[in-house]
């Protein structure tokens with residue numbers, strides 16, 4: 001309670017802004033993911049790894065725009081790309097050279113030959129699923145229970161449920177994530193659990209027997225909305241083999257993992273090749289953009305217009321200019337080395353604190369992403385996350401960090417995202433705040 005009161009006291013300008021904003025802006029925010037009780041925090045500006053709120057509180061940013069800003073805020077290279085493009089016009093609804101260059105750079109990084117652009121992660125997964133449906137001529141979609149893939153109907157299913165609603169292990173429930181999602185759509189989305197390839201195969205066979213063989217499985221190669229949940233050895237390879245054998249299109253949703261886990265995302269890091277990939281977030285370096293990549297065969301339905309993939313702002317020149325600058329000049333091999341170095345420092349540091357205080361939990365990470373999971377047992381899927389996560393301590397850690405100048409996502413369950421502008425000192429500051437927390441809760 002005292003940490004809560006401390007944060008409330010230091011964010012009074014945000015409170016005043018909220019009181020005014022909420023008259024016309026619902027809840028005072030543009031997206032429910034910007035909410036935080038009792039009022040949201042309004043940001044004034046950011047530079048590098050630092051953000052400053054409207055109360056002029058300064059934070060080291062570990063939220064990084066829900067994992068979108070690994071270039072760092074106001075990165076001068078991105079700024080130059082915007083400044084060079086702006087006087088030439090920012091939107092024509094027509095192709096520009098940069099979009100072809102970016103498609104080529106992504107093809108190189110992912111080893112996936114064919115690409116199209118969209119404006120967000122949701123658009124990317126919506127289009128990927130439509131392409132998979134068009135390619136296979138089937139309607140059913142499989143996803144991982146507890147995974148978030150954006151806010152279109154097909155994937156607003158079986159996301160943030162209470163433990164007692166998950167359903168039987170063999171047949172986890174298809175549940176609408178909030179109102180407004182048609183039941184007919186919910187029924188077409190079948191969840192399975194992460195790290196359980198045998199269950200996946202049994203479900204595919206079963207659905208096939210019922211005359212509703214799935215078009216695709218959409219999944220994150222490492223789950224990124226329960227902290228970080230890595231694939232167990234052999235799991236992704238088994239998923240690849242099973243989906244290929246049954247003719248189910250495998251989509252890696254790399255909206256979060258793409259460009260953060262490695263230069264070629266989770267696909268490169270885990271060495272398993274999907275049929276399709278979705279990107280967004282980091283790709284634009286702070287401008288809204290997204291991409292769908294696929295094999296020659298799958299994307300042929302886009303090429304021959306069997307499936308319509310469209311969008312007024314798709315391939316927007318400004319976003320393509322920043323994406324190009326990011327890929328060519330910011331997210332270099334040296335940048336990934338730096339991110340891995342920082343990640344090692346923060347994960348090792350946090351794990352040392354956990355070990356020395358005997359905390360029930362562990363530090364985990366990959367690339368620019370990581371977290372401390374407050375759970376006495378290793379989280380391997382959504383049920384183990386719901387069953388074992390110590391939620392009060394997770395929430396306390398969030399408040400604790402915020403009060404010590406460490407900005408985390410208000411969703412609390414998200415991992416940290418590092419940027420190329422973070423330093424060793426930033427990692428050490430995180431670790432020392434965590435050590436103080438460990439001392440406080442074990443006292």
Ligand code: PLP
Pocket residue numbers: 066120121122123125148149150151220253254255256280281
């Ligand atoms: N896919 C994943 C894995 C995500 O984490 C998100 C957003 O957090 C999305 C898709 C949706 O992206 P957007 O919010 O840009 O629509």
